[in-house]
Every structure is written in structure tokens, then in C-alpha cells.
Amino acid sequence: NSSMQEELASWTLREAEWLGITGQGAISKYGIAFLEGGDCEIINEDLPKTVDHILIQSDNTAIAPGPLEHEVSQQLAIMADIESRGGATVYRFSESTIRRALDHGKSGDEIKAFLIKTSKTPMPQPLEYLIADVSKKHGKLRVGNTASFIRCEDTALIAQIMNDKKLEVLAFRRIAPEVIICNHDAADVMRFLREAGYLPAAESANGLILTGARSIRALTKPRPPRIVGEIEVPTLDMLNAAIRVIQTGEKSSHKQARLRQVANEALGALPRSTANETMDLVNKYIQEEKSLSIGYADNNGAVTHRIIDPIRVSAGALIARDHATGEVQSFRIPRITGVAAL
Structure with a gap:
């Protein structure tokens, strides 16, 4: 529609001005060069040269006398807030900006070293004291989960x-x-x-x-609230694909259940061992890279035989390859009723 076309035209003109193709509503010499297939790099000759230094003032501010190099600009943006822009950019240091730099993994010494290296003027004592004071307090209070x-x-x-x-x-x-x-x-x-x-x-x-x-x-x-949105009517292809996936899953589940039933009948009684014996045998068979039999309780409390190749113990679980599925699975150690050699 016409309103959308007007918006697109407005966006295009605005972006053209940002890129230097136009200026004050008229095409620029850079735009002419772009349209004629000329050298588009000529704009770089008229852009201000980047600088790699700042001038730290006594009032906890720093002046960048021109566009800063990318790396310097990124580092300084972590340590200070921009107070004003123009031909020169003014940055302000404060307790919150120094804390932000510390939260980003910087140490107080690293902050001071960067500013000393980057500034053409000596670091004033008030800023040095500010960095030292915030660094001393930072991290004394710790918060975590367990x-x-x-x-x-x-x-x-x-x-x-x-x-x-x-x-x-x-x-x-x-x-x-x-x-x-x-x-x-x-x-x-x-x-x-x-x-x-x-x-x-x-x-x-x-x-x-x-x-x-x-x-x-x-x-x-508490569980997050269930968000109900608009439901699309499934196509016939989508329904057929869903049926194939369900049938494949049922066949796989029946196959796994049958393999476990065969294992239970062949191996007899479920292995029983204490927690210490379980861990000793598991660690032994991990080192020897041998298969073993375990009794394992599922989510419903049913205990079945599993023949596994143990790989490692991690975060309270045994990581092993299940012979019935051929897949690497995680077995929670508290659910292992016992282990036995094959």
C-alpha cells in the first residue's frame, strides 16, 4: 500500500544519508562515484582519522580527541559512560562504571594499566583512589546456587x-x-x-x-504459565508425517522392551550391591573398559537388567552405552540397585 511505500522510501533516503551517498537532501560526490562505479574509497580521505589515545582530566572524565580505534573504544566503553559527543567525545568514570568493568572480568590493576597506557595525560589521584576503592569492595559478597x-x-x-x-x-x-x-x-x-x-x-x-x-x-x-497461541490446522502431509514418527517410536520402544526382557530371563536375579561396592565396581570396569550388568529403576520404580559399557562418572550419574539401544545414556547412581560382572 501507499503508506508502506512511503515508509520504505523514507528509510532508504535516511540510510543513504547515513552512508554519505546523500547530504542535506542532495546527492553527494561519494554518491555520484558510487552510481558511476567509481572509487568508493574516496570517502575515507574526508573522514576524520581514528586516534588511539585519550586525555584523562582531573574531574574523573576523559576526552577522546577524535574517533577512537575499535579496540580502544570497546575497552573504554566498559570502564566509562559517554557524557557528550561531538568533534571530541567526553567519557565519565564513576563507581558504577568501574564496577561494570570488574564485572566483565577486569581487575583493578588491569583497569589502571589500560588507562595509563592509553592516556596522554597522567592519571589523577582521585580516579586512582576510585579504582582502588571499588576494586577492594568488589566480590566480597558472593551469591550462588547449590x-x-x-x-x-x-x-x-x-x-x-x-x-x-x-x-x-x-x-x-x-x-x-x-x-x-x-x-x-x-x-x-x-x-x-x-x-x-x-x-x-x-x-x-x-x-x-x-x-x-x-x-x-x-x-x-512453580511451573511457568502455559501460553496458548493460535493453532494452525495441520495439513494431510503433516498428519502422515506425525503418524510415521509415532509408529517408528512404538517399534523402537517394543524392541528395547523385548531386549530387556531377554536380558532379564538370561541373567536371572537382579544384581544387588551396596553403594560403595557399586562405585568400586563401576570405577574398576571404567578403567578396564569392560561391560557389566546393572539393575536400574526407571521413573515408575520398575527395576530391569541393563547391560552397559561404562564410560565415566559425572555429576552423580554413570555415563554408559546401553547394549539394548546402542546409545550413550546417563544412569543416575542412586537408581542403580546393584552391579555384577558378566
Whole structure:
């Protein structure tokens, strides 16, 4: 329609002026050269030359006497805010801009070294003090996520748990003399500790001892609202493709179930072993690159035989190739009821 054509024409004219093809509504000499297939690089002769330095002032500002080189401009944009533009650009340093540079991974010494190297004027003391003060405060307060924690007033017991080979799979991290954190669920950590001979008690988020069958799991995050949009009517080709995918999945599921049934009948009783025996055998067979049989509980609690080639242990899970599917899968260690050699 006409309004869209007018907008397109307006955008084109605006971009042409930005590129130097036109100027003040008339075609420029650079535009003529462009249309005639001439040398389009002549515009570079009239553009201001880039500079690689700044002039730091005593009021925590810096002046760039021309367009800065790209690398210098990028670094300075992290450390300071642009206060004004023109023939020269004025940058201002503040507590928030220095903190921003620190958040980007710069250290206080790196910020000072860059400014000293880039500035043609000496760095004033107020700016140097500002950088030192913000750097000293930065990072003192840390925020992070964890799945569970262990705390104990007996620091010797904490040290013993940290050095216990039976608990290496939990990958503990000590954040204070009396506190350990872990990325595994609290219920799994409790079970591993008890199997290793320790006597832990469950604690709520409020610091109260939990007794009985009360859950020690963290509260589940609320699910995001379901967004319902417009639904397109599927075509016949789309429906046929969906049916083929479903049929393929059913055949694959039946095949896997049949293979596992054959494995259960051939191998007999499900293997049973303690958590320590399980980890010892798994680590042994990873090193020897041998196959083994495991009992594994699925999401519904049904335990089946699995014949696997163990690859590695990572984040509380055994990464292995399942012989039934031929695919590399992740088996959660708490769900492994036992392991046995073939």
C-alpha cells in the first residue's frame, strides 16, 4: 500500500544519508562515484582519522580527541559512560562504571594499566583512589546456587567427610570451616552418608531438625504459565508425517522392551550391591573398559537388567552405552540397585 511505500522510501533516503551517498537532501560526490562505479574509497580521505589515545582530566572524565580505534573504544566503553559527543567525545568514570568493568572480568590493576597506557595525560589521584576503592569492595559478597549443604560444629568431622574416598562421587566443596555444599539432592546425600557410616540428620531451610517421613527436598519451583497461541490446522502431509514418527517410536520402544526382557530371563536375579561396592565396581570396569550388568529403576520404580559399557562418572550419574539401544545414556547412581560382572 501507499503508506508502506512511503515508509520504505523514507528509510532508504535516511540510510543513504547515513552512508554519505546523500547530504542535506542532495546527492553527494561519494554518491555520484558510487552510481558511476567509481572509487568508493574516496570517502575515507574526508573522514576524520581514528586516534588511539585519550586525555584523562582531573574531574574523573576523559576526552577522546577524535574517533577512537575499535579496540580502544570497546575497552573504554566498559570502564566509562559517554557524557557528550561531538568533534571530541567526553567519557565519565564513576563507581558504577568501574564496577561494570570488574564485572566483565577486569581487575583493578588491569583497569589502571589500560588507562595509563592509553592516556596522554597522567592519571589523577582521585580516579586512582576510585579504582582502588571499588576494586577492594568488589566480590566480597558472593551469591550462588547449590542443591544441598552439610554443616557441623566439629571441623574435624567435616575434614573427614571431605577426605572420604567413599564420598568422592558427591563432589563436595567446603565454603567455610563448618559448612560443605553439594550439587546433589539432600535425600541422595543423606543416603550416601549413612551408607558410608555417618549419622546425619535432615535440616529444614529454617534450621529445624526434620524427623519422621517429612520430605527434605527443596520446594519445587512453580511451573511457568502455559501460553496458548493460535493453532494452525495441520495439513494431510503433516498428519502422515506425525503418524510415521509415532509408529517408528512404538517399534523402537517394543524392541528395547523385548531386549530387556531377554536380558532379564538370561541373567536371572537382579544384581544387588551396596553403594560403595557399586562405585568400586563401576570405577574398576571404567578403567578396564569392560561391560557389566546393572539393575536400574526407571521413573515408575520398575527395576530391569541393563547391560552397559561404562564410560565415566559425572555429576552423580554413570555415563554408559546401553547394549539394548546402542546409545550413550546417563544412569543416575542412586537408581542403580546393584552391579555384577558378566
